[in-house]
Every structure is written in C-alpha cells, then in structure tokens.
Amino acid sequence: VPSYPHSALVETTQGLARSAKMVSRRIVRSPTGALILLVALAATPCEGRYEQGVELQEIRPHDGSASRVGVGNFESSIESDALSDLQMRELHRRVDTNSDGKASMGEFLNYAEEMKHSIALKDTRMLLDELDLNLDGELDWSEYKQDMAKWSDHGQFEDEATLKKAMKLEEAKFKAADLDHDNALDVTELPAFFYPELHSDVLEVVVHGVMAKKDRDGDHLLDPEEFFAEGSEDTENLGITEQELKDFRSLDTDGNGKLDVEELTQWESGFYQLRSAMRSLFQVADTDLNEHLTSQEMKDASKKISSTEAQYHLMEWAEHHEEL
Numbered sequence: 001v002p003s004y005p006h007s008a009l010v011e012t013t014q015g016l017a018r019s020a021k022m023v024s025r026r027i028v029r030s031p032t033g034a035l036i037l038l039v040a041l042a043a044t045p046c047e048g049r050y051e052q053g054v055e056l057q058e059i060r061p062h063d064g065s066a067s068r069v070g071v072g073n074f075e076s077s078i079e080s081d082a083l084s085d086l087q088m089r090e091l092h093r094r095v096d097t098n099s100d101g102k103a104s105m106g107e108f109l110n111y112a113e114e115m116k117h118s119i120a121l122k123d124t125r126m127l128l129d130e131l132d133l134n135l136d137g138e139l140d141w142s143e144y145k146q147d148m149a150k151w152s153d154h155g156q157f158e159d160e161a162t163l164k165k166a167m168k169l170e171e172a173k174f175k176a177a178d179l180d181h182d183n184a185l186d187v188t189e190l191p192a193f194f195y196p197e198l199h200s201d202v203l204e205v206v207v208h209g210v211m212a213k214k215d216r217d218g219d220h221l222l223d224p225e226e227f228f229a230e231g232s233e234d235t236e237n238l239g240i241t242e243q244e245l246k247d248f249r250s251l252d253t254d255g256n257g258k259l260d261v262e263e264l265t266q267w268e269s270g271f272y273q274l275r276s277a278m279r280s281l282f283q284v285a286d287t288d289l290n291e292h293l294t295s296q297e298m299k300d301a302s303k304k305i306s307s308t309e310a311q312y313h314l315m316e317w318a319e320h321h322e323e324l
Contacts, residue, residue, distance in 0.1 A: 082306040085299045087318045092295040094321075102292035108278045112313060116270075119320050120191035120198055128190060139193075140184040141174055169209045176201040197269040207261055207268050221258035224248050247272070274313070281310035 083091070095111045096103045133143050148167060157163040177185055177193040185193055192199035196206040214226045227248060228240050249255075251263050251272060259267075266272045285293050285301035298305070305311055 082302045082311075083314055083318055085302070088298045088302060089295045090321070091314060091317055092293070092298055094317075102290075102294055104292050105278060105282065108281070108293075109274065111317075112274055112278070115317050115320060116195070117191070117198060119316065120195040121187070122320070124190040124194050125187060127194060128187065136184075138184040138186045139190060141171070144170065144174065169205070172205045172209075173202050176205050197271075203265065203269055207265050210268060211261060211264060219258075221256075221260055222264065223258050227259060227264075247276075273309075277309035277313055280308035281305060281314075284308055 092103055095107050097107055097110070128137075128139055131139050131143055131147055133146065134140075145167070148163075148170065151157070157166065173193055173196065174185070177189050177199060179189055192202045196202040211220065211222065214222055214229060216226055216229075224240055224245065228244055248259070251259055251267055253263055254260075282291070282293065284304040285297045287297055287300070305314065
C-alpha cells in the first residue's frame, strides 16, 4: 500500500472530521491528529483499536471532496482504553517537570510540544523506510513524486489539474523543509515536511494553501461557510454545528467574522485543538480547582478523562513510551 501523502492528510482533515461526529473534530482536524488517525486506518485496516468497527468508505484527498470515513465505534473503543493507574502516574511524573507533585496547564502544553517532536521523529523514520527507494537514508523529491504518482494511479486525484495543484503544494512544502537545499530530506528535515506544525516555514506554506483553496470570494479571509466547507458541490451539506461556531469565534480574535492567515494558523498548527483538549482534561480532573493536577486526581478521573478530547493525547503519549 503506498504511503499517504501528507497534504492529503491535511486536506482531508475537514471532511474526515465533519463525518466523524463521534470523534472530537477539533482533534482530528489538527494535522498531527489527522496523520496518526489516517495512518492507523490506512496502514492496518483489520487490526488495532482504531480499526475496530471502522469502515473506510471513501477518501479523495487532495481536492477535499466527498471525504468520508465511517467511524463505527471509534469513540467507544477509545473510552474502553482508559489508562491504567500506573500509566496515569508515570505520565504525570513526566509532565510534572519541576517535580512538585502538581502539573500545571503550562507543563501539560510544554510536554505536548516535546512529545509532538519526539513522535514525529519516530513516525517519519518509519515513513522513510517505505519511501526511500534508493536506500540512501534520505527522501529526495523524485522518490516522493513517485509515491504521489501511485496515489494518482489509485484514483486519489479527480483529474490532472487536481494532481498538479497537489504536486505544487507538496513541492513548496518540500523546499521549505529542505534546510540545506540539496533537494533531499534527511531524518532531521523529514519531520517538518510530514508535520508542518513543527516548522514555521512549512506551516506557512500549508496555511496559505488552505486559504487559497477555501477562499471562494478572494478576499484572503475565511468566513464560517468557507472555513468549514468540504470543497465539493456533491458533498452532503452537513451544516455548521454550534460547537463549530464556538470554535470559529474563538479563533476569530479580532471579531470581524472572518479568519485571516494568522488566525487560521492557530487552527492548522493544532495548537487551538491541543489547548482545548487540555482544558477538557482540567475540567474533569481538577477537583480542587487549583489549576493543577495531582497524580491522584488524574487516576480518580481516568474514566471521565477517557470521554474527553484529552484522552487521545494521553493514549498517544503512553503508546509512544513503550515501557508504559
């Protein structure tokens, strides 16, 4: 199975999240979340917790049209995986960097940032094993183009024009990630390519790509309809939910009813989603309302945490530390 182009993961996020009602849209729409979820679905469709009860119905990645993923009992599967007391205690120990027995919101956000880089490095090494055709330890542009061509052969692009647009975006990302300008990405450069939120220049390419694609009236701003549009006339109009409007208003910091590039970046970087997830953690676990979490509070609230957006991140962190 050819690897999934990252731009496809980024651009399918909206459609994936719109149809995956049971999964937090704010998590799935983040680039990193999209990558992890889709890799899990596409790589081993018959195994693992993410695949239980899931039917992968249709994905047309680069144009964002008719993107659909049946989620089955994805949410209930996550909820059934409440972390053990040992896992909670060990995660708390790692998050609590000043070792005062209390983990603050800042410590959780800092730890999430650390994990984002660590997980990206681990995942991209696996991707490099698949994509590095000449086995030189780097991914050059020609190798990546060949991989994209495989997806074209599998019907993942509606037409030649769509393929060219996707290729142009990927090439711009590739060049931004190629810090030494040798037309190849080594293991230190690859994470930024596949996880644009890790590098400001690559993220800027992605954000401008999203803006150009969704900005129907050409004002370089996105209103709610443009922002939540899935990009195809034949896509079912699911409407905009109250939660989505709440998210939009939170992103719209200047309150003008539209998102500019800077505001859109907060969404595409995944920071807005991460902060929301950590807030949901504190809402259910911070029983003494002191804006810090003890290990005992986390253990006592494990079942409640499993139904929040934070569960996805905690599971990801625990799974990354294989000893847990």
